[in-house]
Amino acid sequence: xxxxxxxxxxxxxxxxxxxxxxxxxxxxxxxxxxxxxxxxxxxxxxxxxxxxxxxxxxxxxxxxxxxxxxxxxxxxxxxxxxxxxxxxxxxxxxxxxxxxxxxxxxxxxxxxxxxxxxxxxxxxxxxxxxxxxxxxxxxxxxxxxxxxxxxxxxxxxxxxxxxxxxxxxxxxxxxxxxxxxxxxxxxxxxxxxxxxxxxxxxxxxxxxxxxxxxxxxxxxxxxxxxxxxxxxxxxxxxxxxxxxxxxxxxxxxxxxxxxxxxxxxxx
Amino acid sequence: xxxxxxxxxxxxxxxxxxxxxxxxxxxxxxxxxxxxxxxxxxxxxxxxxxxxxxxxxxxxxxxxxxxxxxxxxxxxxxxxxxxxxxxxxxxxxxxxxxxxxxxxxxxxxxxxxxxxxxxxxxxxxxxxxxxxxxxxxxxxxxxxxxxxxxxxxxxxxxxxxxxxxxxxxxxxxxxxxxxxxxxxxxxxxxxxxxxxxxxxxxxxxxxxxxxxxxxxxxxxxxxxxxxxxxxxxxxxxxxxxxxxxxxxxxxxxxxxxxxxxxxxxxxxxxxxxxxxxxxxxxxxxxxxxxxxxxxxxxxxxxxxxxxxxxxxxxxxx
Numbered sequence: 001x002x003x004x005x006x007x008x009x010x011x012x013x014x015x016x017x018x019x020x021x022x023x024x025x026x027x028x029x030x031x032x033x034x035x036x037x038x039x040x041x042x043x044x045x046x047x048x049x050x051x052x053x054x055x056x057x058x059x060x061x062x063x064x065x066x067x068x069x070x071x072x073x074x075x076x077x078x079x080x081x082x083x084x085x086x087x088x089x090x091x092x093x094x095x096x097x098x099x100x101x102x103x104x105x106x107x108x109x110x111x112x113x114x115x116x117x118x119x120x121x122x123x124x125x126x127x128x129x130x131x132x133x134x135x136x137x138x139x140x141x142x143x144x145x146x147x148x149x150x151x152x153x154x155x156x157x158x159x160x161x162x163x164x165x166x167x168x169x170x171x172x173x174x175x176x177x178x179x180x181x182x183x184x185x186x187x188x189x190x191x192x193x194x195x196x197x198x199x200x201x202x203x204x205x206x207x208x209x210x211x212x213x214x215x216x217x218x219x220x221x222x223x224x225x226x227x228x229x230x231x232x233x234x235x236x237x238x239x240x241x242x243x244x245x246x247x248x249x250x251x252x253x254x255x256x257x258x259x260x261x262x263x264x265x266x267x
Numbered sequence: 268x269x270x271x272x273x274x275x276x277x278x279x280x281x282x283x284x285x286x287x288x289x290x291x292x293x294x295x296x297x298x299x300x301x302x303x304x305x306x307x308x309x310x311x312x313x314x315x316x317x318x319x320x321x322x323x324x325x326x327x328x329x330x331x332x333x334x335x336x337x338x339x340x341x342x343x344x345x346x347x348x349x350x351x352x353x354x355x356x357x358x359x360x361x362x363x364x365x366x367x368x369x370x371x372x373x374x375x376x377x378x379x380x381x382x383x384x385x386x387x388x389x390x391x392x393x394x395x396x397x398x399x400x401x402x403x404x405x406x407x408x409x410x411x412x413x414x415x416x417x418x419x420x421x422x423x424x425x426x427x428x429x430x431x432x433x434x435x436x437x438x439x440x441x442x443x444x445x446x447x448x449x450x451x452x453x454x455x456x457x458x459x460x461x462x463x464x465x466x467x468x469x470x471x472x473x474x475x476x477x478x479x480x481x482x483x484x485x486x487x488x489x490x491x492x493x494x495x496x497x498x499x500x501x502x503x504x505x506x507x508x509x510x511x512x513x514x515x516x517x518x519x520x521x522x523x524x525x526x527x528x529x530x531x532x533x534x535x536x537x538x539x540x541x542x543x544x545x546x547x548x549x550x551x552x553x554x555x556x557x558x559x560x561x562x563x564x565x566x567x568x569x570x571x572x573x574x575x576x577x578x579x580x581x582x583x584x
Contacts (some may be wrong), residue, residue: 104278105285109556110563112522113540117556120544121293197413201526204415205541217415224419224530231423238416246411 003254009247017063024057029212037230049219049233050226058214059240065208065215066244069130070195076134078188081141086172086180088142089149100146103139111136112201119207126209133198137191144187148180155179182259189255193248200241216241271575279568284339286560290553291338295331302327324351325549347554352546357554361536365558367437368535371527372520374451375458380513383463387470388497388505394475402467409464414523418457418530425453435532454531458523462516469512473505507578514570518563 016023026044032052040047046055088099109117115132122128152158153176161175202208203217211218216237223233302313302321313321322328325348341347347357390402426434432449440447477483478501486496525537532538536555543551 101281101285105282105289108282108286108564108567109560110518110521112525113556113559116525116540116544117290117293117552120547120552121296193411200413201415201522204526205529220415220419224422227419227423228427231427234419234423238412238420242408242412242416245413246407249407249411 003251006247006250006254009243010251013063013244013247014067016060017067020060020064024054024060026054026057028053028057028061028214030054037226037233039230039232046236047230047232049223050229053214055219055233055236058219059216059237062214062216062219062237062240063244065126065203065213066196066199066241069126069133069199070192072130073133073195073199074137074188074191076130077137077141077191078184080134081138082145082177082180082184084138085142085145085147086149086176089146089153090168090172090176096146099142103142103146106135106139111198115198115202116205116207119202124207124210126213129199129202129208132202133195136198137195140191141184141187144183145180148183149176152176152179186252186256186259189252190249191252193245193252196241196248197245272572275568275571279564282564283561286564287339287342287557288335290557290560291335294549321351324349342554342557347557348550350543350548350551352543352548352551357551360539361551361554361558364534364536364539367533368524368528368537370440370451371454371458371524371533371535372517374455375520376462376513376517378455378459379462379466379516382459383466384470384509387467387472387509388474388502390467390471391474391478392493392497402471406464406468406471409460410468412460414457414461414526415530417460418453418527421453421457422530435530437532437534450531450533454527454533457530458520458527461523462513462520465516466509466512470505470509473508474501477501477505503577507574510573510577511570514566514573517566521559521563 030053032048035044035048035052037050038044038048038052044054044056046059049055049058084099084103088096106114114136118132118135119128122131158171158175161171166174199208200215200217200220203215204221206218206221208215208217219237220234220241223237227234302318302325326334345358347361349356350360386402390399393399422434425432432453435450437450438446474497482500483496486500487493491499521537524535525541527533528535528538529541536559540552540555540559542548543555
């Protein structure tokens with residue numbers, strides 16, 4: 001019910017992203033100065049931007065970038081983070097200390113600053129953005145995995161697994177992982193929305209996928225310089241970004257409410 | 268209490284050291300000569316003279332260990348050498364810029380708390396009436412609409428359409444106080460929007476968590492009027508998670524201010540950083556990342572301390 005609208009938005013965005021070439025009537029990079037900043041019309045559903053490029057097509061391809069980046073980076077963060085957290089929580093001892101200190105160390109950098117810092121060296125590109133955002137979210141997943149592993153470690157089924165002679169790997173995979181999956185899943189769904197936001201922010205600063213890629217953040221930044229000409233090229237991507245992030249956040253909230261009512265209300 | 272504080276302080280210092288080390292060693296992480304890394308990028312092809320100049324300035328021919336120790340000892344004192352580009356001492360510029368960034372962050376966090384907390388409490392008390400879902404909706408919006416959307420929108424409405432505020436820039440507060448305020452309003456608001464929403468949400472749920480508890484019932488049955496119950500008992504407990512969130516928000520504002528400073532041409536520390544990144548002014552980048560992270564760590568530490576002060580149970584953790 002309350003989930004229907006956000007889930008629908010997520011589905012639509014995903015569909016548009018996947019089918020971008022099919023959905024766009026125009027090449028997103030095709031410049032046509034004659035029709036700069038045109039109002040929405042039958043030819044161009046949402047109008048054109050300050051270079052005459054069709055906004056709808058650009059938004060569609062931008063969706064690709066946003067979703068690709070957020071999915072890939074969260075996937076990286078999830079896999080690396082939960083491995084680190086589980087290992088630290090399971091084996092304990094000095095390994096746990098070192099690993100979690102590294103995690104804390106990563107958390108000590110203000111997020112965008114770390115992203116800026118890394119991209120300075122690596123250069124702006126799609127892959128680098130994915131890596132950086134993934135790196136930024138590793139600590140969150142690591143912490144959750146670590147905490148969850150600690151609470152699951154002493155349970156009977158884990159002890160039984162070890163007593164039966166299972167290797168560490170097997171115990172981790174079969175006994176621990178399924179039981180820490182819930183909070184990790186919640187963090188994943190929350191992380192997707194945030195990753196989109198972060199990617200858009202980085203593109204806005206010019207550090208995302210380089211032009212002519214039509215990432216939403218970049219569209220907003222470029223068009224904001226021509227706002228006196230027409231605000232619409234800024235408004236459309238703004239609405240799209242906000243709505244998408246909102247939808248992902250709501251879906252994430254619903255996932256959290258469903259799986260772990262204790263976390264409800266936490267921002 | 269003391270043991271807890273000392274432990275937290277030690278952790279903070281260790282983290283600071285880790286940050287300093289990461290910042291220092293970052294140029295060695297990439298394959299290749301550090302001078303090349305600093306001057307390079309995807310397309311740059313530095314000339315031998317440029318490489319030599321960078322090496323000289325940063326003293327890259329000296330052994331890394333010596334430079335590392337030097338970096339650590341200098342950084343603690345706030346001595347960040349000189350800019351590669353302008354050759355001015357970094358520390359002086361950094362201080363000025365930091366001050367300007369703080370001029371954004373402090374008002375923004377004040378607005379966020381001053382508006383967010385009372386609204387959240389209000390929404391909690393009015394649960395079930397029309398105000399609550401309204402507040403939730405506003406919160407959700409503030410939460411999801413990014414800074415770089417709020418910013419340009421504010422610029423459009425107030426600077427381009429209504430023409431009451433300048434679209435960006437900065438004047439010295441001492442020289443032109445009224446003009447300064449007009450330059451300050453929009454960036455501070457843009458920066459405050461997200462944290463205000465988060466704070467409101469947190470305040471609301473924190474208060475809601477407290478209301479069904481026994482001591483509230485006791486206080487009310489003692490005859491205490493609702494405002495007293497709220498003020499003297501509930502808030503003390505509810506403010507705990509709010510405090511944590513506020514601490515987190517201040518940290519998040521460092522990130523937000525990067526974008527705000529870019530949008531509004533506010534010459535703060537983050538604008539300085541973006542500039543330095545553009546021209547690969549490594550000493551400046553190093554100094555800013557270290558300082559910002561240091562501040563971040565300090566804020567987290569102070570949040571923890573505040574937490575311990577408010578909730579005696581934490582002190583024994």
